[in-house]
Structures are given as structure tokens and as C-alpha cells.
Amino acid sequence: CKSSIPPCDFKPEPYQVRGLYLRVTYYKKPVFINQGYMQWLWDVDGRRYLDLFAGVATVSVGHCNPKVTETAEKQLRRLWHTTAIYVYPQMQEYAEKLASLLPDPLKVVYFTNSGSEANDLAVLMARLYTGNFDVITLRGSYHGGSPQATGLTSNADYKYPIPSSMGCHNTMCPDVFRGLWGGSHCRDSPVQTIRECSCSPGTNTHTHTHTHILSKSICFFLFSGHCQANDMYIRELNEMFATTVPSRIAAFFAEPIQGVGGAVQFPKNYLKDTYQLVREKGGICIADEVQTGFGRTGSHFWGFQGHNVFPDMVTMAKGIANGFPMGAVVTTAEIARSFGKGVHFNTFGGNPLACAVASSVLDTIKEDKMQENSAEVGTYLLTELAKLRDKYEIIGDVRGKGLQIGVEMVKDKASRDPLPPEAMAEIFEDTKDMGVLIGKGGLYGQTFRIKPPMCITKNDADFFLAVFNQAVQNYMERR
Numbered sequence: 001c002k003s004s005i006p007p008c009d010f011k012p013e014p015y016q017v018r019g020l021y022l023r024v025t026y027y028k029k030p031v032f033i034n035q036g037y038m039q040w041l042w043d044v045d046g047r048r049y050l051d052l053f054a055g056v057a058t059v060s061v062g063h064c065n066p067k068v069t070e071t072a073e074k075q076l077r078r079l080w081h082t083t084a085i086y087v088y089p090q091m092q093e094y095a096e097k098l099a100s101l102l103p104d105p106l107k108v109v110y111f112t113n114s115g116s117e118a119n120d121l122a123v124l125m126a127r128l129y130t131g132n133f134d135v136i137t138l139r140g141s142y143h144g145g146s147p148q149a150t151g152l153t154s155n156a157d158y159k160y161p162i163p164s165s166m167g168c169h170n171t172m173c174p175d176v177f178r179g180l181w182g183g184s185h186c187r188d189s190p191v192q193t194i195r196e197c198s199c200s201p202g203t204n205t206h207t208h209t210h211t212h213i214l215s216k217s218i219c220f221f222l223f224s225g226h227c228q229a230n231d232m233y234i235r236e237l238n239e240m241f242a243t244t245v246p247s248r249i250a251a252f253f254a255e256p257i258q259g260v261g262g263a264v265q266f267p268k269n270y271l272k273d274t275y276q277l278v279r280e281k282g283g284i285c286i287a288d289e290v291q292t293g294f295g296r297t298g299s300h301f302w303g304f305q306g307h308n309v310f311p312d313m314v315t316m317a318k319g320i321a322n323g324f325p326m327g328a329v330v331t332t333a334e335i336a337r338s339f340g341k342g343v344h345f346n347t348f349g350g351n352p353l354a355c356a357v358a359s360s361v362l363d364t365i366k367e368d369k370m371q372e373n374s375a376e377v378g379t380y381l382l383t384e385l386a387k388l389r390d391k392y393e394i395i396g397d398v399r400g401k402g403l404q405i406g407v408e409m410v411k412d413k414a415s416r417d418p419l420p421p422e423a424m425a426e427i428f429e430d431t432k433d434m435g436v437l438i439g440k441g442g443l444y445g446q447t448f449r450i451k452p453p454m455c456i457t458k459n460d461a462d463f464f465l466a467v468f469n470q471a472v473q474n475y476m477e478r479r
């Protein structure tokens with residue numbers, strides 16, 4: 001790639017590789033990471049990579065962020081302990097800080113060590129509170145790998161041929177690009193979206209204006225306020241209540257933007273309408289903010305705020321502590337009381353070290369304006385990626401908000417058939433070889449995922465755009 005890697009003063013330490021590694025990895029030859037600093041990673045050979053995946057949206061404020069590292073070092077010298085028996089200032093201070101970022105009445109905080117544990121706890125509380133058992137999630141979602149969370153998860157890659165968690169049902173995902181009813185112009189993303197003319201006039205009644213470009217029948221739509229695709233997805237959910245789900249349920253879970261599913265976005269009112277329906281059926285509404293929380297979507301601190309809804313419970317992990325193991329559930333006092341006689345026991349959840357780190361992450365997001373940076377650099381990336389989408393036949397969709405971005409690859413724009421895995425791998429490897437790490441996702445592995453540490457700069461974005469453009473061009477020339 002002609003574009004050169006942005007400069008960085010950090011000097012990594014060398015590491016001599018020994019023995020074998022056994023873990024299956026993303027790449028043909030595993031990327032053996034030795035050190036990290038902010039948005040940068042160095043492998044054992046001293047090669048530097050721009051990390052645009054951040055351990056799946058986990059390293060929120062940068063690898064070894066100096067402020068967070070300093071806090072962790074101080075806390076290591078002061079106290080590291082379990083959680084289960086005593087209380088600590090760090091826990092109290094952090095719970096207060098976290099709760100202050102959520103709307104009333106979401107004020108009761110429980111700590112766990114991971115997102116899966118947080119979602120397990122959320123299911124337990126929802127069942128105890130409502131007295132109902134069944135839980136609904138969206139197809140394509142990922143909510144964790146514990147036996148309970150595997151039931152919530154709806155992606156066959158993470159399922160095993162043994163029963164996973166009774167009472168979990170998956171409704172159709174309102175995927176406005178790949179789904180049955182379209183509607184990609186009614187999602188909340190800074191980039192204007194495109195659809196082929198032929199798919200739309202017959203199947204929906206949106207007000208739209210046509211602008212024919214690239215001599216292909218592609219048109220821009222202007223969203224007029226009411227989304228017919230949304231009506232269809234809500235109808236589908238209603239049908240579940242008439243067929244496969246009991247009339248009273250415990251909960252509905254959704255990520256505000258599906259992460260593992262490939263940055264899938266829903267029509268604007270989908271969560272609002274679904275929350276209303278779920279509450280009519282006795283259930284509570286749970287927002288899984290494991291990937292979308294902590295300012296990543298740029299416009300808001302929490303992803304659900306972008307949908308204009310108020311969940312009854314919010315689960316979080318990953319970016320909460322910049323990669324230090326930590327998770328949390330925040331809910332209302334009324335729901336928390338349903339715990340009644342039971343004790344929420346978790347040896348490490350919310351231990352003093354984790355709380356000190358998480359607290360420092362919150363401070364860093366605020367002081368270093370990382371949410372604002374997510375909005376600015378994310379919008380820039382989305383806008384520039386949309387230009388590549390218009391340039392290349394195999395880039396079907398660019399979507400997302402802030403630094404939660406998906407680039408869905410297709411065989412061609414007319415069929416929208418997923419780009420096959422071998423082709424995805426070629427572009428992916430090429431991108432890595434030119435110095436940028438991104439992720440893959442989607443039900444067919446057809447979507448590149450970009451969710452970097454929230455400290456990346458416009459310069460870094462330009463470097464990635466040049467590299468990605470080159471990788472796609474290389475593939476197009478080879479095929």
C-alpha cells in the first residue's frame with residue numbers, strides 16, 4: 001500500500017518465540033502479539049499493527065492506556081482482594097459513578113467478571129421478578145458462551161449439539177440490509193444508505209427521491225418517518241406470541257447494534273415498538289451493552305439511547321474495564337428486590353482492582369473526550385467507507401454509528417449474496433499484511449467489523465482506508 005503507517009514513538013520490547021501455539025486463530029498464520037500501546041499492537045517480530053478490532057470492542061481507551069495502567073499499579077500496591085465478604089471504597093465509588101450515567105430508575109448495580117455472567121444474572125432476575133420463564137432474543141445475536149447465555153445467543157457457530165438453556169426463543173432479526181423487508185434507509189446511521197430501485201417501490205411505501213448514479217439503478221431514499229419494514233418485523237414478533245411463545249414472558253434481550261452479527265442495525269422504531277409489546281406480555285426489556293456501551297456509538301454513552309428507549313435492565317462488560325475482566329448488570333430497585341432471600345455471590349465480580357480500573361476507564365473516556373472522538377472519527381470513517389461502497393461492486397453495505405462499524409461484502413450488489421469465505425479471507429489477510437487488524441462477523445462471515453480503541457485519529461482512519469481500498473482492489477484484480 002502506498003500510504004505509510006502513521007508515526008508512533010513507543011518502543012516495544014523484543015520477545016523470543018518458543019514452542020507451539022495450539023489455539024485456532026483468525027489468520028492463516030497466527031498474529032503473535034507481544035505488546036500494545038493505545039491503538040497500536042506489536043507482534044513478536046516487532047511489526048506494528050493498527051488495531052481496529054480492539055479485542056472485539058474491548059480495549060475501549062487504548063492498549064495499556066497510561067492513565068488506566070497507573071491506576072491499576074497504584075491499586076495493586078494498595079489492595080487486591082475478592083468481593084464476596086467485605087465492601088471497599090473502590091466498589092462503592094465505581095457503582096455510584098456508573099449508576100450516575102444511567103437514567104432513573106436504573107440505579108442498582110451488580111458486578112460480574114464477564115458479559116456471559118452478566119446476561120446469566122439478568123435472565124435469573126427477570127424470571128424471579130416477572131414470575132415468567134420465557135426469554136426472546138434476536139436471530140444473529142451473541143449474548144455469551146455459558147450454558148444459559150448460549151441459549152440466548154442465536155448464531156449456529158456458537159451452538160453445540162446439546163440442549164442449551166430451555167425457554168429461549170429467537171425472533172427474526174430486523175436486519176434492514178439482508179432481511180426480508182429491507183428498510184436500510186430507516187436506520188440511525190450518519191451515512192446515507194442505498195438500495196436498488198427494483199427492491200423497493202413494490203415492497204414498501206416510503207417517500208423517496210431517486211438519484212441514479214454509476215449508470216446502475218441505485219437510488220437514494222429519504223426516510224419519511226414511518227417504516228413499513230418495521231411493521232413487518234413487529235408483526236413477525238406478534239406471530240411468535242400466537243405460535244411458539246407463551247403469552248407471558250420474562251424478558252426480551254437485544255444489543256442496540258448487533259456486534260458479532262455484523263454491526264446489524266434495526267429500523268428506527270423497532271426497539272421502541274418491541275419494548276411496548278414485550279411489556280404488554282409481562283416481560284422486562286434488557287439492553288445488552290457489552291459492545292455498544294461506554295461511548296462507542298459516539299452520539300450517546302449507551303447504545304439504547306440512540307433508539308429512544310428505556311430498558312429495565314442493562315448488561316455490560318468488555319469496554320467497561322478496557323480489557324480487565326469485569327461485567328455488570330444495572331437495574332431498578334424494584335427488580336433487584338426480587339432477589340429476596342437469595343444471595344448474589346461472586347468471588348471476583350467487582351473486586352477492588354477491577355473497580356479501580358473501570359473507574360479510571362470512565363474518567364479517561366470523559367477527560368480525553370473519547371465519546372466525542374468516536375462520533376467524529378466514526379462518522380468520518382463511515383462517510384469515506386460509503387465512497388468505497390459506491391466504488392466497488394463487492395461492498396454491499398456500510399453501516400453503524402461511531403466506532404461500531406460494519407462493512408458487508410457481497411458477490412454483487414444485485415444478488416447481495418454473501419462474499420464467500422475464501423474471498424473474505426484474501427482481503428482480510430491482505431489488510432493485515434499491510435498493517436491493519438480488523439474483525440469479521442455476520443451469519444455468513446461476510447461482514448468486516450471495525451471497532452477500534454476510541455483513541456484512534458483521523459490519520460489512522462486514512463491509513464486504514466488506503467489499506468482497505470488497496471486490499472479490495474487487489475482482490476478485484478485477481479478474481
Ligand code: PMP
Pocket residue numbers: 056113114115116117119142143144145255259260288289290291317318
Ligand atoms: N454480549 C455481547 C453483545 C457480546 O459481544 C459478548 C462477547 N462477545 C458477550 C455478551 C459475552 O461476553 P463475555 O465474552 O465477556 O462473556
